[in-house]
Amino acid sequence: xxxxxxxxxxxxxxxxxxxxxxxxxxxxxxxxxxxxxxxxxxxxxxxxxxxxxxxxxxxxxxxxxxxxxxxxxxxxxxxxxxxxxxxxxxxxxxxxxxxxxxxxxxxxxxxxxxxxxxxxxxxxxxxxxxxxxxxxxxxxxxxxxxxxxxxxxxxxxxxxxxxxxxxxxxxxxxxxxxxxxxxxxxxxxxxxxxxxxxxxxxxxxxxxxxxxxxxxxxxxxxxxxxxxxxxxxxxxxxxxxxxxxxxxxxxxxxxxxxxxxxxxxxxxxxxxxxxxxxxxxxxxxxxxxxxxxxxxxxxxxxxxxxxxxxxxxxxxxxxxxxxxxxxxxxxxxxxxxxxxxx
Amino acid sequence: xxxxxxxxxxxxxxxxxxxxxxxxxxxxxxxxxxxxxxxxxxxxxxxxxxxxxxxxxxxxxxxxxxxxxxxxxxxxxxxxxxxxxxxxxxxxxxxxxxxxxxxxxxxxxxxxxxxxxxxxxxxxxxxxxxxxxxxxxxxxxxxxxxxxxxxxxxxxxxxxxxxxxxxxxxxxxxxxxxxxxxxxxxxxxxxxxxxxxxxxxxxxxxxxxxxxxxxxxxxxxxxxxxxxxxxxxxxxxxxxxxxxxxxxxxxxxxxxxxxxxxxxxxxxxxxxxxxxxxxxxxxxxxxxxxxxxxxxxxxxxxxxxxxxxxxxxxxxxxxxxxxxxxxxxxxxxxxxxxxxxxxxxxxxxxxxxxxxxxxxxxxxxxxxxxxxxxxxxx
Numbered sequence: 001x002x003x004x005x006x007x008x009x010x011x012x013x014x015x016x017x018x019x020x021x022x023x024x025x026x027x028x029x030x031x032x033x034x035x036x037x038x039x040x041x042x043x044x045x046x047x048x049x050x051x052x053x054x055x056x057x058x059x060x061x062x063x064x065x066x067x068x069x070x071x072x073x074x075x076x077x078x079x080x081x082x083x084x085x086x087x088x089x090x091x092x093x094x095x096x097x098x099x100x101x102x103x104x105x106x107x108x109x110x111x112x113x114x115x116x117x118x119x120x121x122x123x124x125x126x127x128x129x130x131x132x133x134x135x136x137x138x139x140x141x142x143x144x145x146x147x148x149x150x151x152x153x154x155x156x157x158x159x160x161x162x163x164x165x166x167x168x169x170x171x172x173x174x175x176x177x178x179x180x181x182x183x184x185x186x187x188x189x190x191x192x193x194x195x196x197x198x199x200x201x202x203x204x205x206x207x208x209x210x211x212x213x214x215x216x217x218x219x220x221x222x223x224x225x226x227x228x229x230x231x232x233x234x235x236x237x238x239x240x241x242x243x244x245x246x247x248x249x250x251x252x253x254x255x256x257x258x259x260x261x262x263x264x265x266x267x268x269x270x271x272x273x274x275x276x277x278x279x280x281x282x283x284x285x286x287x288x289x290x291x292x293x294x295x296x297x298x299x300x301x302x303x304x305x306x307x308x309x310x311x312x313x314x315x316x317x318x319x320x321x322x323x324x325x326x327x328x329x330x331x332x333x334x335x336x337x338x339x340x341x342x
Numbered sequence: 343x344x345x346x347x348x349x350x351x352x353x354x355x356x357x358x359x360x361x362x363x364x365x366x367x368x369x370x371x372x373x374x375x376x377x378x379x380x381x382x383x384x385x386x387x388x389x390x391x392x393x394x395x396x397x398x399x400x401x402x403x404x405x406x407x408x409x410x411x412x413x414x415x416x417x418x419x420x421x422x423x424x425x426x427x428x429x430x431x432x433x434x435x436x437x438x439x440x441x442x443x444x445x446x447x448x449x450x451x452x453x454x455x456x457x458x459x460x461x462x463x464x465x466x467x468x469x470x471x472x473x474x475x476x477x478x479x480x481x482x483x484x485x486x487x488x489x490x491x492x493x494x495x496x497x498x499x500x501x502x503x504x505x506x507x508x509x510x511x512x513x514x515x516x517x518x519x520x521x522x523x524x525x526x527x528x529x530x531x532x533x534x535x536x537x538x539x540x541x542x543x544x545x546x547x548x549x550x551x552x553x554x555x556x557x558x559x560x561x562x563x564x565x566x567x568x569x570x571x572x573x574x575x576x577x578x579x580x581x582x583x584x585x586x587x588x589x590x591x592x593x594x595x596x597x598x599x600x601x602x603x604x605x606x607x608x609x610x611x612x613x614x615x616x617x618x619x620x621x622x623x624x625x626x627x628x629x630x631x632x633x634x635x636x637x638x639x640x641x642x643x644x645x646x647x648x649x650x651x652x653x654x655x656x657x658x659x660x661x662x663x664x665x666x667x668x669x670x671x672x673x674x675x676x677x678x679x680x681x682x683x684x685x686x687x688x689x690x691x692x693x694x695x696x697x698x699x700x701x702x703x704x705x706x707x708x709x710x711x712x713x714x715x716x717x718x719x720x
Contacts, residue, residue, distance in 0.1 A: 195717050209719040212711070219710035222343070222717055223660045226653075230345045230635045231628075237347060249631075256628035302621055309624030313612060317605030321425040324631060325358060328350040 005064045008049075009071050015040045016075040025076045025286045029145035033117045034079050038102060041081055050089035051098060057088070062239035062247075066181045066232050073185025076286055077146075080104070080114040082178040087122035090170060094129045094160035104134065106151055107171030110297070111140060115149030123153055124171035130159040142293035144286075167245025174244060175298035177235055180254040183294050184228040187265045190287050191225050194218060194269045214272060221268040224261035231257040241329055249311075249327065252304035259301035262291040343652055343716060347635060348642025353411075354418045361422040364395060369426050374687035376429055377602045381595050382556060382695065383429025384508055386466070392423075392430070393463025398437045402445055407458030413645045417638065421594045427602035431505060436460040438593065439586045440467035440513050444535070447574035447582060452535060456511070470500045470514030470536065470560065471583070477502075478708050481527040481580065485562060486517040487534060494518075494572070496534065496542075496565040504702070506558035507547045512536045515583050518576055531579035535571050542566070552694040585649065590703055592640035592654035597633040597661030599699055600668045600692050604630075606685040607672040614680035622671050629664050636660065652716040655709040662700040669696060 019037035020027070028034060041047065050065055051057020060068075069082045080102050087103035101119030104112040112121065116137040123130040133154025142148045162170055195218060198209030208214050231254040238247035266288040270277050277284040295301065312320055368388060369377075376383050392398055400416040402408025423430050441460045444452055459465035476483040485498025498516065506512060519530035538545065542565035547555035574582045604626060611619050636657050643650040669692040678686060700706040714720055 191717075195719060198719060209714075212707075215714035215719050216707065216710045218717060218719060219659070219713035222713050223656050226343060226345060226656055227632050227636065227660060230347070230639060231632045233345070233347050234631070234635045252624075253628035253631045256625055257632050260625070301625065305621045305624030305628060307624065308627050309620030309622065312623050312627050313608055313620055316612060317608040320605050320608060320627070321601075322362075324627075324634070325421070328354070330350055330352065330355065 002064075005067050008060070008064065009067050011044060012041075012046065012068050013071050013074075015044065016072065016078065019078070021075070022283045022286060024078045028078045028147075029141075029286075031139075031147070033114075038079055041079065042100070046081060047084045047100075047102075048088055048098060050085045051092040055092040055098075057092060057098075061236075062177070062244075063233075063236040066177065066236040069178055069181035070185035070188070070229075070232070073182030073187075074189045076186065076189075076290055077182045080118065082182065083113050083175075086174040086178060090124070090129045090162060090166065090174070091122060091131060093166060094162050096129065096131055096158045096160055099131070104151060105171065105175070106153065107175070110175070111142075111148035112137070112151045114147045115139075115151045116147055120157070121151060121153045126168045127162045127166070127170075128159060129162050129170075131157045133157065142296070144290035144293035146290070146293065165243025165245060167243070169248070170244050172299060173248060173251050176251050176255040176304070177232070177239065177244075177298075179294045179298040180228065180232045180235065180251070180258040183258040183262050183291060184225075184232050186287050186291055186294070187225045187228060187261055190265055190269045190284070190291070191218070191221055193284060193287075194221070194272050198272055208272070217268050217271065221265050224257075224264050228254070228258050228261045237329055238327070249308065252299075252308050255299055255304045256301045256308070259295040262295050266291045343656065344643075344650075345636055345639040345653060346642060347639055348414060348645070351412050351414050353415055357415055357418050358422060360395075361397075361419060365422060365426050365428060369428065372427065372429065374602075374606070374684045375691050377427025378600070378688035378691035379429065379431075379695065380424055380427050380599050380602070381430050381434045382504075383427075384431035384466075384505055384556075385429040386432045386463075388429055389432035389463035389466075391463070392433060393461060398433050398463050399441055399457060399461030402441065402457060402461065406445065406453050407461035409461075414638070414641060417594065417641045421598070421634075424594050424598040425601055432466045432508070433460065433463045434595070435469060435505070435509075436465060436467040438595075439469070439590050440511070442589060443513060443533075443582065443586055444573065447533075448535075449570060451570060452573070456535070459510075465511065466505065466509040468503050468506045468509040468512045468538075470503055470506075470512040470516075472502045473499060474501050478705055480515070481521075481531070483515065483517065483531075485514065487532065487567065488518075490566070492566065493569045494534070494567040496536070496562045496567055498562050500560045500562075501558075502548075503558045503560050504556055506538065506560050507545045507555065509538060512538055512560065513573060515579050518579075528580035530577055531583075532576050533573040533579045533582050534567055535573045536562075536565070536567070537571075540565050540567075552691070584651075587704070588640065588644055588649055588651050588654040590654075591658040591709075592637055592644070592650070594634070594637055596658045596703070597630070597637060597664050599665040600688075600696065601630075601665075603669050603672060603685065603688040603692055606682065606688055607676070610672075610676055610680065610682045610685045613682065614676065616675050616680070619675050622675055626664075626668060626671060633657070633661050633664055652712060655704070655712040658703065659700075659706055659709045659713070662706065666696045666699050669693065 048057035053059035083105040084103045088098045104118035104121040107124040121132040135154035136152045137149040235250040235254040238250035399408040400411040487494040518532040521527045542563045544561040
């Protein structure tokens with residue numbers, strides 16, 4: 001991890017941690033806007049993190065963004081930070097000035113995260129990005145009880161074409177990358193909570209984590225948590241090398257693995273926590289309900305697997321392995337990236 | 343636990359092209375059953391041809407017959423071999439763990455005597471760990487070497503030793519002094535380089551469920567060993583044997599064992615399309631791409647001289663789940679009548695071979711115990 005990335009990750013971790021932890025998740029689920037947290041994040045310039053420096057942003061890479069989103073996920077992602085980062089990056093890339101405040105990302109029929117709280121709506125249609133006044137929100141939510149609102153956008157402020165590296169599916173790809181990353185982070189948290197509980201809760205005179213049956217389940221879960229971390233890392237690396245549109249394979253893989261891992265991770269955690277983990281007062285469900293919700297957003301496992309599978313079938317068995325290795329990041333990619341910056 | 347993604351060495355692209363040309367040629371003769379056996383296929387002629395191309399002992403110095411390439415280039419070779427199901431068994435163990443162990447711990451004489459032969463694809467190795475009463479509980483082993491005026495005398499029995507009957511050498515872990523009273527059973531163990539042609543060694547192949555002979559019982563009856571057959575330090579055998587596990591457990595042989603069936607399965611599905619097959623295929627491809635990233639990540643750590651034993655255990659467990667599930671997924675997609683003869687041949691072999699994937703090199707339960715310990719549960 002680069003030094004800058006490590007510093008950013010630590011800052012975001014502290015900001016969200018200080019903003020209230022589980023109490024904050026409960027507030028957000030009750031419909032409150034996390035005013036203090038958002039102010040802190042904006043003060044750090046996080047909303048402009050993916051906007052290039054020459055456009056007044058921080059100029060982070062997708063790799064940096066994914067690392068930040070993982071930290072966000074570890075805290076249950078209690079604000080539309082990731083969506084705003086992505087929306088701002090898309091606006092800036094199309095030459096539209098990025099407004100202040102949280103941005104609502106609207107693409108296709110998908111509900112808009114935190115729609116009722118956003119200051120502007122960023123509407124994606126194919127390769128076109130448009131900035132609108134917020135307009136009217138019909139409040140709704142996912143089973144994570146996060147705001148997911150139907151929106152009637154207000155008047156259009158600006159509209160432009162996205163550059164090629166984003167492609168006509170930038171909204172879908174960006175959302176899939178965001179959801180995979182926050183799932184990766186939330187699963188790290190759930191694993192840590194569950195290991196801690198297994199070491200604390202005693203039955204038959206010893207901690208339940210001393211039983212091999214419990215150890216084996218948690219080890220399998222740790223394998224899935226590691227797999228999602230690697231999958232989102234590969235997706236971010238591909239996006240940095242080839243743009244979002246060129247990273248569809250890796251992003252799709254990440255979303256498939258994240259969805260499968262979320263399923264196993266949530267089930268394992270609840271099995272180990274048993275009845276206490278089902279209660280309203282326990283913190284576990286704030287994460288597991290989000291995991292179940294996030295599997296559905298940015299394309300399900302089924303959706304992305306079908307896309308990957310169709311491509312593999314159409315290319316034929318003999319091309320499967322060569323196609324996979326042809327996507328390896330080559331040293332020449334790094335050189336051209338470095339050259340482009342000069 | 344940490345998985346950093348390594349960069350691909352720029353030489354890999356040209357190397358892959360060379361490998362693919364070589365394997366396309368060599369692979370004409372391989373039956374579906376041979377390709378499904380993957381690294382359980384033993385073909386000395388093929389191993390010699392691989393050695394001639396400089397693809398065994400790639401990372402070793404030229405003085406020992408090596409080629410001074412990077413370990414990531416070596417992984418490129420392993421991947422390409424496994425992707426087509428090449429019968430690499432005759433050199434696999436020597437290249438993967440026996441050779442590196444000798445390079446790291448052997449005397450100069452041992453290195454010069456053994457390593458060039460491995461690199462030429464001529465010397466085959468087997469691993470002498472399990473015993474009748476010491477499987478997952480390896481430290482319970484009882485085979486012992488006692489000092490004599492001329493060196494050592496070896497007595498005892500190893501079992502489940504893959505390819506012992508076809509190998510030239512075994513690296514055996516044996517007891518050289520009793521475990522200290524109340525102390526660690528890991529103390530007093532040593533490794534020996536055992537020439538399998540020595541008098542007093544009886545190798546009895548054990549027929550397996552597929553009707554084949556690949557593993558063996560090896561009995562040592564007053565086998566005389568020279569002082570310089572000791573490998574590494576007397577009494578340090580446990581640490582020596584377990585230090586190699588990062589190499590043994592994280593490579594592409596832990597997730598690609600059944601890969602040739604996936605390519606055959608895709609072709610069979612194109613010939614006899616099944617509704618919804620793309621979803622199952624896509625899930626497998628996504629898993630494959632991710633496992634490859636995890637395995638390469640451990641490869642990168644090993645290249646930097648780190649010792650990622652927990653990460654390696656995790657890669658092996660996750661990889662074994664994938665390579666065992668792969669043939670079952672294909673079965674669920676295609677009725678036997680729709681599977682090509684090639685795929686049917688592979689699935690038959692894999693059904694009989696797959697149970698070993700999560701046994702060899704450390705059982706699933708042992709690996710998960712290692713992961714659980716790292717999580718702080720034991």
